[in-house]
Amino acid sequence: MRRLFLLGTALCAAAPLFAQAEVPAASQTAQGDVAVTIYNNNRALVEDKRVLNLPSGRSRQEFSDVSAQIQPETVTLNGRGVGIVEQNFDFDLLTPAALMQNAVGQEVTLVRVNPATGGEVRERARVLAANGGVVLQIGDRIEVLRDDGLPARVIFDQVPASLRPRPTLSVTVRSDGGGPRPVTLTYLTPGLGWAADYVALFDEANSRMDMQGWITLTNNSGTPYMNASTLLVAGAVGQANPYQQRYYGGGYPPPPPPPPPGRTIGRAGTETAGRERLGDFYLYPLPERTTIADKQTKQVSFLDVHGAPALRSFEFNNGWLTTSEEPMGASTVLRFSSSRDGGLGDALPAGTIRVYQRDARGSPQFVGEHAIDHTPMGSQIGVTTGEAFDVKVRPVVEERTRIASDRWKTRMRYTLTNASPKPITIDLFQSGLVGDTRVTNESMKSVRPNADQVGWTVPVPANGQATVTATFDSRY
Numbered sequence: 337m338r339r340l341f342l343l344g345t346a347l348c349a350a351a352p353l354f355a356q357a358e359v360p361a362a363s364q365t366a367q368g369d370v371a372v373t374i375y376n377n378n379r380a381l382v383e384d385k386r387v388l389n390l391p392s393g394r395s396r397q398e399f400s401d402v403s404a405q406i407q408p409e410t411v412t413l414n415g416r417g418v419g420i421v422e423q424n425f426d427f428d429l430l431t432p433a434a435l436m437q438n439a440v441g442q443e444v445t446l447v448r449v450n451p452a453t454g455g456e457v458r459e460r461a462r463v464l465a466a467n468g469g470v471v472l473q474i475g476d477r478i479e480v481l482r483d484d485g486l487p488a489r490v491i492f493d494q495v496p497a498s499l500r501p502r503p504t505l506s507v508t509v510r511s512d513g514g515g516p517r518p519v520t521l522t523y524l525t526p527g528l529g530w531a532a533d534y535v536a537l538f539d540e541a542n543s544r545m546d547m548q549g550w551i552t553l554t555n556n557s558g559t560p561y562m563n564a565s566t567l568l569v570a571g572a573v574g575q576a577n578p579y580q581q582r583y584y585g586g587g588y589p590p591p592p593p594p595p596p597p598g599r600t601i602g603r604a605g606t607e608t609a610g611r612e613r614l615g616d617f618y619l620y621p622l623p624e625r626t627t628i629a630d631k632q633t634k635q636v637s638f639l640d641v642h643g644a645p646a647l648r649s650f651e652f653n654n655g656w657l658t659t660s661e662e663p664m665g666a667s668t669v670l671r672f673s674s675s676r677d678g679g680l681g682d683a684l685p686a687g688t689i690r691v692y693q694r695d696a697r698g699s700p701q702f703v704g705e706h707a708i709d710h711t712p713m714g715s716q717i718g719v720t721t722g723e724a725f726d727v728k729v730r731p732v733v734e735e736r737t738r739i740a741s742d743r744w745k746t747r748m749r750y751t752l753t754n755a756s757p758k759p760i761t762i763d764l765f766q767s768g769l770v771g772d773t774r775v776t777n778e779s780m781k782s783v784r785p786n787a788d789q790v791g792w793t794v795p796v797p798a799n800g801q802a803t804v805t806a807t808f809d810s811r812y
Contacts, residue, residue, distance in 0.1 A: 337571045349500055358520075366400045370564040372528065372554065372628065374687060375573045377455055380528035382561070384521045392514040394421060397460050398527045399505040403525035404558025406505065415519030417512035423505065438496040445491040446474070483763030527557030528628075533635070534708075536719075537700055538646055538670060541694065545646035547680055549639025551620060552687075553628065561628045570685035571617035571710060589634065605714025607676055609683035618683055641680050646672040650760055651720070652729040656768035657736075657746045657808060663728035667760055668704070675714040684711040691721050726755035727762065734805075747777075750804040754796040764804060765791040770811055777807040 357488075368386035388397055413420050446459045461479075465471040470481035511517065530553040537546040551568060555561070609689040612619040622636055652666040670691055673679030686709050690698040704721025709719060752762050771787040782790045796802045 352783075360362055365562045367562055370561050371567070372564045372568045372635070374530050375569050376529050376530065376571070377573060378526050378529035379573070380557070382521075382523055382525060385518065386521065387516050387518050388415075389416065390509070390511040390514060390517050392511060394508065396508050397507050397509055399463060399507065399521055401559060402505045402521070402523070405525050405527045405529065407524045407526075408505070410522075410621035411505065411507075412522045413507060413509065413519055415517050416521070418508050418517060418519055420507055422481060422508040425724055433466075435492055435723040436463065436470055436494070437491070439463045439492060440466055444493070446472075446488065448488045459778060464613070466748065482669060490661075504758070522602055525557050526792050528553075528555055530554065532570075532638075532685040534639070534684075534687060534689040536646075536670070536689055536691045538691055538693050538703075539646070539651075540648055543645060543647055544643045545670075547639060547641045547644060547688075548637060549684070551622075551636045551638050552683075553634045554633045555628045555630055555632050555634075560628060560630045562633075564620040565625055566621070568620040569617050569622060570683070573617070582777040602643075603716040605674060605712040606685075607712070608624055611683065618685070620685070637682075638694065639680070639682055641682075643677055644671060644672060644680055649718070650724055650727050650762045651718075651765070652749070652752075652762060653765040653767055654729075654731045656732070657733065657748060657766070657810070659733045660731050663730040663751070665723035665725070666727040666729055666752075668722050668724050669718045669720050671716070671718045672699065673716055674711055675716070679714070683713045684708060684715075684717075686710045689719050691719065708756075728753045728755075729762065729764065731766075741808070744812065746810065747807045748805065750806075752794055752796050752804070754798060754802040757798050759798045760796050762794045762796055763791060764794050765789055766806070766808075769808070772812040773808055774805055776809050777805075779803070779805045782806065 347644050351811045366386075367384055369384075371383040373381040373383075375609050382403060384399070384402070386399070390397070395441075408423060411420075411423060440463050443460050443462050446461050448459075449455070450457070459474055461472040461474045463470065464473055464478070472479050472481065505521075506808075507524075530551055533550045533552045536551070537547045540546065553566075553568070609618060612621070620638055626634065628634060629720055649671055650666040651669050652664070654660075674682060674684055687708070688705055688707050690705040691703050693703050706719040706721060708717070708719070730751045732749045732751070733746060734749050735745070737745045739745050748766065750764055752764065754760050767789045769788055769790065775782055780792055780794070783788050785809050790806075792804055794802050795802055
């Protein structure tokens with residue numbers, strides 16, 4: 337049996353034939369005056385104001401260029417004297433693969449080109465199947481479309497009525513009169529989201545930092561939004577089922593939520609930022625209308641601060657009363673404030689802070705990044721940028737003795753070393769303590785930030801070391 341040499345180019349070559357079905361150019365849109373409100377949780381509210389020429393009574397109206405992931409149950413249509421009777425969302429989009437699948441049982445024309453002569457050979461074929469590959473009947477033989485690189489294409493007699501060049505919402509409405517009527521279509525859709533991205537340039541010598549904040553907006557909804565008025569909402573807006581959003585149009589399930597950011601807020605702020613609010617959320621309107629293209633990431637600056645106070649510090653957290661076989665690196669932490677006086681002076685939406693420092697040649701170099709949660713203005717913030725090369729801590733259990741049937745005495749020694757040419761301070765924490773654990777003896781005064789943890793602020797000289805000892809009375 338001969339093989340039919342057709343590529344995915346055969347399917348792709350059918351694309352120019354779509355022009356016969358009067359597919360609009362990408363720059364054209366049926367959208368009207370569009371306003372988009374985008375939330376942090378990959379969700380958006382779209383408001384599309386259009387003018388419909390309605391007959392009196394009942395009629396079917398089509399809204400193309402809606403989101404390919406529209407949630408139809410959230411659709412509302414408002415207009416004077418207009419009411420919805422029924423609505424349908426047609427998400428079977430016109431693609432080469434969908435065109436072939438809809439041609440099963442029908443005849444198409446195959447056009448193959450002889451590579452040697454350039455001559456075309458045309459044959460009529462019946463499409464028998466399009467399940468992971470296309471099976472054809474040509475005369476009395478059965479052939480399979482193959483991806484062999486030889487020039488070939490498929491000509492379809494027509495475009496099925498069920499396939500749409502763009503996502504389309506069809507609505508049956510009842511109007512109390514005829515003529516042009518302004519209406520507003522509103523719906524929720526996944527696939528549109530935003531996050532904050534921060535770039536910090538840290539000047540350690542002067543204990544200062546420049547910070548620029550960017551809104552990073554991403555559109556994966558399957559539809560562009562043309563010349564849209566865009567409003568961003570910062571905050572955790574509730575959802576009935578945030579991890580299993582219903583995706584219409586054959587989309588993939590949403591990705592799992594990102595891991596929560598590490599501990600960054602040392603003290604939560606109590607200052608109100610000078611931004612518009614909606615309930616418990618801050619609003620970030622884009623200053624100008626913008627087109628949000630599909631499969632596009634767009635960035636807009638919202639924060640630009642120079643010379644804010646900042647310090648580098650070191651932190652080590654021992655998770656339990658155990659010995660480490662070798663010294664472990666302390667974390668490098670960049671500490672600063674978001675307060676109005678002596679800080680960034682703004683609330684910080686959740687996102688990632690990327691930190692840079694200048695090298696000896698004056699070139700900024702990346703030194704680490706960390707995610708932050710929504711952070712109110714006036715907060716004390718510590719961003720962990722990485723693990724220090726020259727700063728190590730080794731915890732050792734020197735003695736562990738049972739002092740009662742359910743009580744133990746554990747004597748710990750922490751050796752902190754500093755191979756850098758400058759004296760430093762390390763915030764040393766011992767965690768994993770149950771609520772009734774007591775520190776019965778210690779070489780320097782500790783603080784207890786919570787029931788699970790005690791901590792010491794330990795100065796360590798340049799090219800030197802320091803030692804902290806403590807005895808714990810604990811249940812385990």
